[in-house]
Structures are given as C-alpha cells and as structure tokens.
Amino acid sequence: MSKFFHNPKAQYILRKLGWVPVFAFFVDHVYSVASVNGRSMQPTFNPDSNKLRHDIVLLNRWAIAWRKYEIGDVVTLWSPFDPDLLITKRIIALEGDTVITLPPYPDKLVNVPKGYCWVEGDENFHSKDSNSFGPVPLGLINAKVTHIIWPLSRFGKVPIITRPGRVFYGVSNFSVVGNIV
Amino acid sequence: MGPSMLPTFNEIGDVVAQEHISPRLGLLEIGDVVVCVSPTTPGRSVCKRILGMPGDYICVDPTERNRRYLTVPRGHVWLQGDNMSNSTDSRSYGPVPYALIRGRVFAKLWPELRWIKNGMAPISEPK
Numbered sequence: 001m002s003k004f005f006h007n008p009k010a011q012y013i014l015r016k017l018g019w020v021p022v023f024a025f026f027v028d029h030v031y032s033v034a035s036v037n038g039r040s041m042q043p044t045f046n047p048d049s050n051k052l053r054h055d056i057v058l059l060n061r062w063a064i065a066w067r068k069y070e071i072g073d074v075v076t077l078w079s080p081f082d083p084d085l086l087i088t089k090r091i092i093a094l095e096g097d098t099v100i101t102l103p104p105y106p107d108k109l110v111n112v113p114k115g116y117c118w119v120e121g122d123e124n125f126h127s128k129d130s131n132s133f134g135p136v137p138l139g140l141i142n143a144k145v146t147h148i149i150w151p152l153s154r155f156g157k158v159p160i161i162t163r164p165g166r167v168f169y170g171v172s173n174f175s176v177v178g179n180i181v
Numbered sequence: 182m183g184p185s186m187l188p189t190f191n192e193i194g195d196v197v198a199q200e201h202i203s204p205r206l207g208l209l210e211i212g213d214v215v216v217c218v219s220p221t222t223p224g225r226s227v228c229k230r231i232l233g234m235p236g237d238y239i240c241v242d243p244t245e246r247n248r249r250y251l252t253v254p255r256g257h258v259w260l261q262g263d264n265m266s267n268s269t270d271s272r273s274y275g276p277v278p279y280a281l282i283r284g285r286v287f288a289k290l291w292p293e294l295r296w297i298k299n300g301m302a303p304i305s306e307p308k
Contacts, residue, residue, distance in 0.1 A: 067223060078280030081256035083207075115221035139218035139281050 030062045033149060040121030041088050044158060056150035059143035072160035074145040080133050088145060089119035089129050098168040102131045111172045185262030186228055196291035199284035212301030214286040217260065220274050226283060229270055233259030242272050
C-alpha cells in the first residue's frame, strides 16, 4: 500500500482527486450552469419557440444562500406542486407587498405574506406561475439566474424587470389599496 | 428547537440525526419526523411530524368551533408538531411544499440515544 502512495503517478492522481470535493461544493453552493426549456420566460429566455434550442444560463447560488434577492430578479425555484421540477420565474413582489393578480387566480388583489414571494413568468400566457399556485415560500428559491451564457449572440446579464403598475410595494392593507383602485 | 415537539424532543439541547435520502426519493410517509425550511422564515429550519400526504382530506384544527377541512394539494404535505397546544405549524401556515423538506429525523443522539420511529399505528376498529 505504501508503495502505491509513493508512486509519483498515483500521487499525481490523488492530488487531482482532492479537487473533486472543492468542485462539488462550488457547483452546489456558489455557481453552476443550467439549460432552460419551455416558453414561460419569453422573451428573456428561449425567444424563438424552437424546442430543440435551449438557453444555457449561469445560476448564482451564493446570493440565495445569503438571501440576496430583490424584486425583478430571475430565480429558479422548486415547483410547489412537483418537488422534482425546477422552474424559472421572475420575482414580482416580496413579503408585505400587494399584487394585482392575473386571471387564473381567484382573488383580484393578494397580499404576499411574511416569508413568501410572488413569482411570474415573463410570458404570462404560457406561464404557470403564482397566478395559478399563489405566493410561494422564499425557501423554495434555489438560485438566482444572473447571466445568459448560450447562445453567444445574447450573452450577457439577465435584465431586471419590475412591474410597478401591478404591485403596491410595502402596502399590506387592503382598504388602502381599495381606495387607490 | 422550541416547545413544538415536546414529548418527543426537549425544548432545547437535543441532538438528532437526519438523513437526506428518503425525502429525495419520495419515501416519506405519514408519521415521519422531518426537518423542513420554515415557510415563514426562510433562514430557519423547523422539525415537525408529517400528518398528511397529497390528496389526504384533513381537519385543519379539531379544537376550533367551526372546523375547517381541506385536501392537501399535490406536492405538499401537512406538518404538525407533537405538542399541538404550542406549535406553529400547518394549522397556521397551511400545507408545506414537499421541496422544503430537508431531511428525515431517524435518531435522537442526545440526551439519550434512541431511534425515532414512525409513530403512527393503525387503529383497529372495535368489532
């Protein structure tokens, strides 16, 4: 056995293998890449509906570990209805805000409770988002989508889009909202 | 940990062992003790017992005057603490998404060493 460890080739391999846990930690907790399918985030991701072409994006997990997400960020989160499905949506409102919802949702206005957020796809018609499943717990958010890597023609930062016309920021009182509407 | 699991775990100072495999594989059952990210405070974990799986029809709070019943939606579980009189659980924040579950508690290490078993026993109907 000691002969094996003194072999320079074995030492070289062992030294390289030492980087595997470092790499695993980096992918799990710092940055990783993923491909986006589906059209719920058009036109930000997959602008042409060709199902053979997927955008590849960079996921920032470090920011989520420190809970640095803001309204307008694109995030990946575990679907509340399917624990194995990772979905990509945009944060529209955080806790304490009031959102004007879109059709599938039963109520016209919804107050986002503490610890929850309201997520929507950029393409409302093809997106299954908070308008169908309601506010989602922030703990489901898995990573922040910061950059588009592929295709190279659209390489760059993911734009931050807010919906100021549909959200009353910091208003959690329905009667106040009712007067505005 | 807090008072919510009181007969099973003490208020503070208990050490438990959890495994992450059965939540990933979907092997959780009613009665399992799980550690889950709190839906109301994303930085905190809570320890509760699963009392309802997707599709189960449950009573939200039997002590209420007007009992409310609901069906646990797809991909969610119903969690409650063992100390029902002092526990913030699904009765206040509703069904919890399955993806928030981090692990299943299978053993208590401190102050005494013992397995945490699934506490649900089938009730046989009296004949």
